Amino acid sequence: MKTIHNLVLSFLAVSACIAMAHSQTPPSDDFKPSRLNQPGQEYPQVNSQGYVRFRIQAPQAQSVSATLGGRGGTPLTKGPDGVWTGMTARPEDEGFHYYHLSIDGGVFNDPGTLNFYGSTRWESGVEIPAHDEDFYSMKAVPHGQVQQILFPSKTNGMAVFKTAYVYTPPDYQKSGRKRYPVLYLQHGWGEDEHAWWNQGRANLIMDNLIADGKAKPFIVVMAYGQTNEAFRPGGGARPAAGQRPNFNDMIARTGFESTLTDDLIPYVDANFRTQADQKHRAMAGLSMGGMETHFIALKRLDLFSDIGLFSGGVVTPDDVNAAKGFKDKVKVVFCSCGSRENPTAINANHDALEKIGIKNTAYVSPNTAHEFLTWRRSLYQFAPLLFQ
Amino acid sequence: MKTIHNLVLSFLAVSACIAMAHSQTPPSDDFKPSRLNQPGQEYPQVNSQGYVRFRIQAPQAQSVSATLGGRGGTPLTKGPDGVWTGMTARPEDEGFHYYHLSIDGGVFNDPGTLNFYGSTRWESGVEIPAHDEDFYSMKAVPHGQVQQILFPSKTNGMAVFKTAYVYTPPDYQKSGRKRYPVLYLQHGWGEDEHAWWNQGRANLIMDNLIADGKAKPFIVVMAYGQTNEAFRPGGGARPAAGQRPNFNDMIARTGFESTLTDDLIPYVDANFRTQADQKHRAMAGLSMGGMETHFIALKRLDLFSDIGLFSGGVVTPDDVNAAKGFKDKVKVVFCSCGSRENPTAINANHDALEKIGIKNTAYVSPNTAHEFLTWRRSLYQFAPLLFQ
Numbered sequence: 001m002k003t004i005h006n007l008v009l010s011f012l013a014v015s016a017c018i019a020m021a022h023s024q025t026p027p028s029d030d031f032k033p034s035r036l037n038q039p040g041q042e043y044p045q046v047n048s049q050g051y052v053r054f055r056i057q058a059p060q061a062q063s064v065s066a067t068l069g070g071r072g073g074t075p076l077t078k079g080p081d082g083v084w085t086g087m088t089a090r091p092e093d094e095g096f097h098y099y100h101l102s103i104d105g106g107v108f109n110d111p112g113t114l115n116f117y118g119s120t121r122w123e124s125g126v127e128i129p130a131h132d133e134d135f136y137s138m139k140a141v142p143h144g145q146v147q148q149i150l151f152p153s154k155t156n157g158m159a160v161f162k163t164a165y166v167y168t169p170p171d172y173q174k175s176g177r178k179r180y181p182v183l184y185l186q187h188g189w190g191e192d193e194h195a196w197w198n199q200g201r202a203n204l205i206m207d208n209l210i211a212d213g214k215a216k217p218f219i220v221v222m223a224y225g226q227t228n229e230a231f232r233p234g235g236g237a238r239p240a241a242g243q244r245p246n247f248n249d250m251i252a253r254t255g256f257e258s259t260l261t262d263d264l265i266p267y268v269d270a271n272f273r274t275q276a277d278q279k280h281r282a283m284a285g286l287s288m289g290g291m292e293t294h295f296i297a298l299k300r301l302d303l304f305s306d307i308g309l310f311s312g313g314v315v316t317p318d319d320v321n322a323a324k325g326f327k328d329k330v331k332v333v334f335c336s337c338g339s340r341e342n343p344t345a346i347n348a349n350h351d352a353l354e355k356i357g358i359k360n361t362a363y364v365s366p367n368t369a370h371e372f373l374t375w376r377r378s379l380y381q382f383a384p385l386l387f388q
Numbered sequence: 389m390k391t392i393h394n395l396v397l398s399f400l401a402v403s404a405c406i407a408m409a410h411s412q413t414p415p416s417d418d419f420k421p422s423r424l425n426q427p428g429q430e431y432p433q434v435n436s437q438g439y440v441r442f443r444i445q446a447p448q449a450q451s452v453s454a455t456l457g458g459r460g461g462t463p464l465t466k467g468p469d470g471v472w473t474g475m476t477a478r479p480e481d482e483g484f485h486y487y488h489l490s491i492d493g494g495v496f497n498d499p500g501t502l503n504f505y506g507s508t509r510w511e512s513g514v515e516i517p518a519h520d521e522d523f524y525s526m527k528a529v530p531h532g533q534v535q536q537i538l539f540p541s542k543t544n545g546m547a548v549f550k551t552a553y554v555y556t557p558p559d560y561q562k563s564g565r566k567r568y569p570v571l572y573l574q575h576g577w578g579e580d581e582h583a584w585w586n587q588g589r590a591n592l593i594m595d596n597l598i599a600d601g602k603a604k605p606f607i608v609v610m611a612y613g614q615t616n617e618a619f620r621p622g623g624g625a626r627p628a629a630g631q632r633p634n635f636n637d638m639i640a641r642t643g644f645e646s647t648l649t650d651d652l653i654p655y656v657d658a659n660f661r662t663q664a665d666q667k668h669r670a671m672a673g674l675s676m677g678g679m680e681t682h683f684i685a686l687k688r689l690d691l692f693s694d695i696g697l698f699s700g701g702v703v704t705p706d707d708v709n710a711a712k713g714f715k716d717k718v719k720v721v722f723c724s725c726g727s728r729e730n731p732t733a734i735n736a737n738h739d740a741l742e743k744i745g746i747k748n749t750a751y752v753s754p755n756t757a758h759e760f761l762t763w764r765r766s767l768y769q770f771a772p773l774l775f776q
Contacts, residue, residue: 038510040508057494058493060450061450061491062492082493105447105449105470106445106446106447109496109497111495111509114510122503138548145535145536147535148534148585
């Protein structure tokens with residue numbers, strides 16, 4: 001017992017030292033403009049450890065802060081030149097992060113950065129280069145196209161034409177009559193059809209996988225899941241006051257299922273050279289998009305053969321038993337999350353599925369949370385499994 | 389003489405009455421959220437006369453104003469609820485307008501609106517519905533796609549891959565081996581490859597023209613003209629201090645000519661089903677993009693047969709005489725501007741060209757200035773003339 005006691009003490013002591021060392025290491029001076037800055041803008045900047053520093057011109061402002069940098073964000077201080085500056089108190093995770101500024105009690109974007117739709121608004125974005133960024137970088141390989149489509153939609157009453165983006169692989173334009181499988185890939189709550197090819201870099205991930213021969217060329221369709229409008233007060237999908245949210249019920253009430261199955265899939269199959277059958281159609285999504293995938297794909301195994309849930313729950317043994325013909329129809333089951341989310345649940349569910357004879361993949365993204373590096377990596381792991 | 393004198397007096401009196409009536413007409417109370425607002429955002433709002441009103445939350449701010457509304461912009465006033473509101477002092481022209489907010493001496497975007505790249509930054513945008521907006525509205529007609537392409541570029545050293553957007557007409561995806569002519573369509577100074585299909589609505593204008601049988605289906609390529617980077621201090625294209633700008637020289641130094649002719653055109657011809665010859669290739673642009681067109685297309689009549697300058701100068705008789713083979717090679721010459729720009733010069737040049745036997749079109753957009761409604765209308769007038 002004494003040995004174990006000492007071991008525990010030693011572990012605690014070492015952990016404390018590491019924590020102190022971490023907090024005491026001064027931020028290194030290798031700051032560079034974030035890659036997501038607007039053309040010519042020097043700030044925000046990021047360094048090799050993941051610290052972010054901001055610089056905002058607003059000489060008469062009373063208070064300026066950025067929402068990045070943990071709870072409470074990062075307060076900025078005004079210099080004698082009237083310029084507000086500040087640095088996150090801790091390094092951020094590698095990858096993409098949303099944030100915005102609070103200026104004198106109002107919400108504004110950092111004029112230095114490009115904007116990305118998240119939290120139901122166009123937000124500022126910053127990119128911490130990841131040690132494994134090669135897989136989502138723009139490299140000297142053949143590149144596919146991302147196409148904006150306007151597809152007619154009779155459902156949901158939100159618009160006569162809805163917007164989606166379609167990735168076609170590099171050889172699509174020149175391959176004559178060749179037909180391709182299709183992955184329907186959904187964004188998370190607060191985002192929209194722009195997320196996967198901007199924040200997610202889905203097109204570059206696919207270009208790189210295809211160039212390396214690691215994934216079959218396939219089409220990726222990125223549509224709006226209609227969750228944001230529906231989840232607003234009065235939007236029809238919110239639970240009544242005092243009731244617990246039932247996500248399946250909420251997703252059902254967005255109307256996205258019929259947009260997808262009655263409008264979008266027929267449009268894509270009519271306008272692109274798809275392999276228009278169940279075996280060559282997959283669905284995946286991140287967070288709320290994972291829940292949509294869980295809800296829609298399991299109901300419609302006549303349409304989808306492969307399922308990916310990225311930080312969006314799991315396909316359980318109960319799901320398998322409830323979905324008629326699951327074992328015959330479903331070829332790929334993939335569930336993932338960041339190591340800072342709930343990897344135990346992902347791994348336990350993996351084993352439970354294997355036990356009832358369902359081959360499946362559980363993937364845990366190292367040192368990431370509920371954020372885009374988790375999902376970029378998930379797509380990178382998921383895509384090679386599809387349509388084999 | 390007396391009669392003329394009276395007539396002049398009457399005219400002046402009537403004009404004054406109209407001006408007074410105009411300035412005294414209270415803004416009508418039919419304000420609606422601008423169509424370019426972010427999802428769910430109520431402000432900015434526009435009314436049927438073209439007034440714009442703003443609403444900004446920033447309770448501790450000292451001063452808030454919007455740059456829209458003539459010189460000096462529109463100052464906003466803080467209400468007891470800490471919300472800043474204000475309205476333009478005069479109606480704005482119909483169509484699209486850029487603006488931004490000044491908050492306590494800093495430049496920020498209105499959190500209510502979508503952003504559009506102009507003035508070398510992503511700006512707020514507002515849309516005043518035009519009486520003739522039908523031609524650029526999203527209607528129940530077949531829609532083409534707008535594709536993001538990443539094309540390899542060896543020139544200019546700015547990037548290994550450059551981004552452009554390609555509009556393909558509605559029947560492109562399903563027309564098998566059919567080949568299409570191509571229009572290269574350039575944005576203005578401060579803008580980029582996003583301008584024509586967002587601010588300009590080029591894809592919807594083409595969809596509507598094609599649906600009405602008024603234009604032949606053709607491909608439109610919208611690339612970045614590299615002017616913004618090059619025109620920055622130290623960017624290589626600025627005239628030395630004290631020297632007058634020579635736009636041809638400046639455009640030459642951006643390197644865009646070789647990006648266009650050596651990289652982009654070959655990529656488009658290799659990856660899209662184009663009619664890859666001079667007779668089926670046109671170039672046009674707005675403002676600085678018109679100057680690029682003037683500079684590049686007149687030099688390269690081996691590549692381009694049709695030329696459009698929208699608020700971007702004119703093709704003069706001297707140009708015709710200087711460009712070898714002009715009369716044989718050029719099929720369409722189109723010069724336009726807004727009625728509040730310099731219509732006299734456009735019309736005089738039209739006549740001068742006709743005099744030397746060059747059939748050409750001069751178009752003046754009614755009641756518009758150097759702004760996007762001028763250029764949307766110009767494209768609508770220009771496209772039907774092409775490739776006939």
